[in-house]
Amino acid sequence: MSTLKVSSHDIRKIIFDNFNDTDTRFSNDEILGFLNQMDRYKTLDDVLDFEEVLLDMEKSGLLRPIAQNFNTRYYRLWNILEPATCKACNFTTYFAQAEESKACPQCKSKM
Numbered sequence: 001m002s003t004l005k006v007s008s009h010d011i012r013k014i015i016f017d018n019f020n021d022t023d024t025r026f027s028n029d030e031i032l033g034f035l036n037q038m039d040r041y042k043t044l045d046d047v048l049d050f051e052e053v054l055l056d057m058e059k060s061g062l063l064r065p066i067a068q069n070f071n072t073r074y075y076r077l078w079n080i081l082e083p084a085t086c087k088a089c090n091f092t093t094y095f096a097q098a099e100e101s102k103a104c105p106q107c108k109s110k111m
């Protein structure tokens, strides 16, 4: 069994579609449940690795960790996500306005 890195855009889209509210509590397990429904991940036997993506989102000021129970981590959003389009490659993803060092998940340009 191998490990597959999950794109930060996919996590941002899941949060935008399902948890985009500063009062909503959600967990890494719930995010994994949504990832497992996506075509790009559901057919694979790989272990989905997105721990690092969540840590980056804590550092950037998007995710507010509120509790941990064994391997389950619970979060709230500091600020809601809004769609943002990269000026360099036209890719649309989601950022909270207050987040630091926003980089396009596709071409890595500053957004």
Ligand SMILES: [Zn+2]
Binding pocket: 086, 087, 088, 089, 090, 091, 104, 105, 106, 107, 108, 109
């Ligand atoms: Zn871009």
